[in-house]
Amino acid sequence: MHRVLGDRRAIAILLGPALLVYSLIMLVPMFWSVGYSFTKGNTIEGFTWHGFGNFSHLWSDPNAHQALWFTLKYAVVVTVGQVAVGYLLALLYVFFLRRASALIRTLVFFPMVLPTVAVGLLFKALFQIAPQYGPINQLLVDVGLHPIDWFSSTGTAFIVLVIMDVWRSMGFYAVLLYAGLVDVPDDILESARLDGASGLRLVRHIVLPLSFPVLMSSLIFSINGTLKVFDSILPLTNGGPGNSTTPLTVLMFNTAFDYGDYGYGSAIALLLTVVCLLVTLVVFRVSRRDLTKG
Amino acid sequence: MSTGTPTRTYAPARARRRLGLGRLTVRVLLTVLILIEVLPMIWMFLTSLKSNSDYLNNSSWSLPSHWLWSNYSTAWTTGNIGLYVRNSALAVFPSLLLLLLLGTAAGFALQIMVWKGRNFTLLIFLAGLMVPVQMILLPLFTIYTQAGISGTLWPLILTYTGANLPLTVFMMSTFYRAVPREMFEAATLDGAGILRSFWSISVPMVRNAILTVGLVEFFFIWNDLLVALTFTNNQNLSTIQVGLLNFTGQFGSTQYGPLFAAICINVFGTLLIYLFLNQKIMKGLTGGAVKG
Numbered sequence: 001m002h003r004v005l006g007d008r009r010a011i012a013i014l015l016g017p018a019l020l021v022y023s024l025i026m027l028v029p030m031f032w033s034v035g036y037s038f039t040k041g042n043t044i045e046g047f048t049w050h051g052f053g054n055f056s057h058l059w060s061d062p063n064a065h066q067a068l069w070f071t072l073k074y075a076v077v078v079t080v081g082q083v084a085v086g087y088l089l090a091l092l093y094v095f096f097l098r099r100a101s102a103l104i105r106t107l108v109f110f111p112m113v114l115p116t117v118a119v120g121l122l123f124k125a126l127f128q129i130a131p132q133y134g135p136i137n138q139l140l141v142d143v144g145l146h147p148i149d150w151f152s153s154t155g156t157a158f159i160v161l162v163i164m165d166v167w168r169s170m171g172f173y174a175v176l177l178y179a180g181l182v183d184v185p186d187d188i189l190e191s192a193r194l195d196g197a198s199g200l201r202l203v204r205h206i207v208l209p210l211s212f213p214v215l216m217s218s219l220i221f222s223i224n225g226t227l228k229v230f231d232s233i234l235p236l237t238n239g240g241p242g243n244s245t246t247p248l249t250v251l252m253f254n255t256a257f258d259y260g261d262y263g264y265g266s267a268i269a270l271l272l273t274v275v276c277l278l279v280t281l282v283v284f285r286v287s288r289r290d291l292t293k294g
Numbered sequence: 295m296s297t298g299t300p301t302r303t304y305a306p307a308r309a310r311r312r313l314g315l316g317r318l319t320v321r322v323l324l325t326v327l328i329l330i331e332v333l334p335m336i337w338m339f340l341t342s343l344k345s346n347s348d349y350l351n352n353s354s355w356s357l358p359s360h361w362l363w364s365n366y367s368t369a370w371t372t373g374n375i376g377l378y379v380r381n382s383a384l385a386v387f388p389s390l391l392l393l394l395l396l397g398t399a400a401g402f403a404l405q406i407m408v409w410k411g412r413n414f415t416l417l418i419f420l421a422g423l424m425v426p427v428q429m430i431l432l433p434l435f436t437i438y439t440q441a442g443i444s445g446t447l448w449p450l451i452l453t454y455t456g457a458n459l460p461l462t463v464f465m466m467s468t469f470y471r472a473v474p475r476e477m478f479e480a481a482t483l484d485g486a487g488i489l490r491s492f493w494s495i496s497v498p499m500v501r502n503a504i505l506t507v508g509l510v511e512f513f514f515i516w517n518d519l520l521v522a523l524t525f526t527n528n529q530n531l532s533t534i535q536v537g538l539l540n541f542t543g544q545f546g547s548t549q550y551g552p553l554f555a556a557i558c559i560n561v562f563g564t565l566l567i568y569l570f571l572n573q574k575i576m577k578g579l580t581g582g583a584v585k586g
Contacts, residue, residue: 005408005478010488014407015415018400018459021392025430025456026422032433043436089327096320104324106572107331113568113575115517117535118560121553122338135337135354167330176580228426231519235539249520252428257524262432269428276426 036266043262054267063243064268067251071275074161074247075226081166082226083218086173091203093174094181105178108171116168120235123164127151154244157237161245165232173218180214181207216287220280227276248272338561342366342554349550365551366559373549375556377530378537379563385447385522385533386515389454393462394508396455398500401466402492406475416467422460430457431524438525449525450533454515461514461582462507468581469503470496506578509571513564513579534560 037054041047058064089108093101111119127150128134137147150156184207192206208215230249233239239246239254246254248268256265341349342365343358352359370376404416430453438449473496481491497504522533532540541556542548568575 004482004488005406005475007407007488008409010492011403011407011409013489014399014492015403018396018463019415021396021452021456022419022422022459022463025434025452026425026459027418029430029433029437030425033429036432043439092320092323097324104327106576108327109572109576110331110565110568112579113513113517113564115535115538115560115564117517117519117538118557121538121557122334122561125341125554126334126337132350132354138354171331172579175576179580224424228428231517231535234519234523249426249428253520253523256432266432269426269432272426273424273429277424280424 033266033269036262037264037270039263041262042256042260045260047263050263054264057264058267058271063246063251064248064271066243067246067248067268068271068275070245071227071229071247071249071272074158074229074245075223075279077158077162078165078226078229079219079222081162082169082173082222083177083215085166085170086218087177087215089170089174090177090181091207093178101178105171105175109175110171111168112172114168116231117235119164119168120232123160123167124151124236127160151237152241154241157241157245161232161236164236165226165229168232169222173222176218176221177211177214180211184210212287216283219287220283223279223283224276227272227279248275335561338554339558342551342558344551344554346550362551365555368549369552369555369559373541373552373556374529374532374537375534375559378532378534379559381447381526381531381537382516382533382535385450385454386512389451389458389515390508390511392451392455393458393511394504397459397462397466397507398497398504399492400459400463401470401500402496404463405467405470406473406478406492406496407488408475416463419460419463422457423464427457427520431521435524444525445528445531447531450522453521453525454518457521458511458514462511465507465510465578465582466500466503469500469507473499506574506581509567509575510578510582512567513575516564 036047038050038052039047040050040053093105097104126134127136129137129147129149133141133147136150140147148156150160188210189202189206192202197205228249229247230253233245233247233250237245239250243251248271252265252268252272255261255268337354340358341354343361343363344365345359345362348359348362400419404412404419434449434453435444438444438452443449477495477499478488478491481495482488486494517535518533519535519539522536523539526532526536529537529540538556538560541553
């Protein structure tokens with residue numbers, strides 16, 4: 001029987017095309033890109049050997065430092081925001097809405113499927129100050145406060161970015177974490193209550209540790225997405241003011257396609273990849289250690 | 295209410311009291327939540343019906359002075375949204391078809407078929423989940439230019455297919471895990487070849503899974519900006535996302551009504567799909583995330 005399920009010709013026919021496409025579009029270009037990072041030039045002008053020049057440039061380039069710093073700052077803040085708000089929503093679903101929560105879950109989830117470009121343009125308009133006060137500034141003026149030019153300073157532009165990305169994905173993380181919370185057994189909750197645990201203490205000592213695994217996979221998923229942020233930035237701030245909201249992805253894109261420097265662009269892409277791998281590894285390690293402690 | 299036989303219904307009722315939030319507080323929280331979700335959509339829609347002077351001169355909270363539906367036709371024709379939607383469809387649906395075909399076959403080969411090295415092969419596919427798309431863009435640009443296909447939609451179709459294969463293969467092989475192998479052994483006894491069993495037995499069995507994965511990938515590809523921005527150097531090839539990003543350029547000065555109409559077309563298109571298939575979409579999207 002295993003001869004049939006182990007038929008080499010059938011395996012080749014079924015797996016071959018996928019493996020071929022994957023190799024040609026992903027694997028080969030991945031290594032090719034590493035090769036590019038040792039060169040200077042682009043497709044049109046040709047490439048010349050540059051040794052470790054791109055990497056030493058990366059080491060000393062203030063734009064790259066700023067992009068790396070922004071990427072990390074953004075990833076940490078948005079990840080914490082998404083997962084924390086998502087967790088609070090999930091608690092709300094499980095403990096207060098129960099069966100009735102299906103409709104709310106579905107409603108809060110929907111921004112996740114919207115095109116990020118459209119959401120970015122929408123939020124830009126919501127927070128704009130010129131040519132016309134957007135709804136947020138209008139509201140500030142109506143209650144007697146000063147309007148804020150959100151996109152003219154780094155701090156406020158960052159706030160709008162975070163608000164937008166939390167708005168976009170909190171419903172997604174809520175549903176993800178809800179699945180973990182529903183699995184917390186009722187008898188454990190009940191016996192904890194009999195022992196006198198209630199309110200926040202119940203959440204902190206019983207619910208939180210029991211939903212820890214799903215919380216960790218949410219964190220890993222979120223940080224992997226936010227480190228690669230691109231679609232949110234372009235329509236909302238386009239990296240500005242100055243280059244203060246430019247993450248590595250956008251810097252890489254501009255370097256390669258605006259300045260035609262594929263070598264340096266590839267070096268930035270490689271840095272991004274390494275950062276993604278490292279951060280995932282660290283979160284994974286930390287979560288493993290905490291699990292054994294708790 | 296015995297603690298010995300826990301049921302799902304009573305514990306939350308007690309928790310409601312024990313967590314210290316009253317009925318009213320929950321009501322208020324819910325109202326705020328719904329407003330946060332819905333108000334931006336309503337505002338966007340109302341603004342899409344305003345004329346330029348209406349938008350510029352009246353409060354952004356005001357209703358349109360008259361409902362200018364023609365903003366939508368302006369966006370669709372003069373703003374080229376119609377062309378962009380067509381381009382998006384021409385890039386997205388062939389990619390989806392390829393992805394599902396390749397992914398289902400690969401999932402079957404990796405999960406149902408028995409051979410040495412299949413775990414390693416699955417691992418190679420999984421590695422692709424970790425790598426940012428930025429890593430493959432520049433070499434692909436060179437490849438597509440050399441191959442002479444850079445003025446077409448083929449770069450998009452190929453890149454979407456390749457870059458989304460890891461997730462598709464991963465999800466399909468997870469779904470195949472639930473299908474018992476004996477099924478195919480029985481089919482073999484009845485004289486069906488393995489390729490035949492794949493197509494006529496396994497594919498109908500994972501039909502639901504294929505739909506779920508298809509939906510997930512549809513949203514990923516339809517909403518993509520990075521790949522589309524990289525490989526569509528000419529405006530006639532722009533997808534909806536690229537077109538929307540550069541929308542204001544079409545008119546010289548910003549025409550706010552048509553701009554919001556264009557955003558609405560983009561948003562309500564995906565919302566319409568969500569309206570009908572939300573449970574499947576939610577399950578698919580969150581299912582794709584829990585792989586850790």
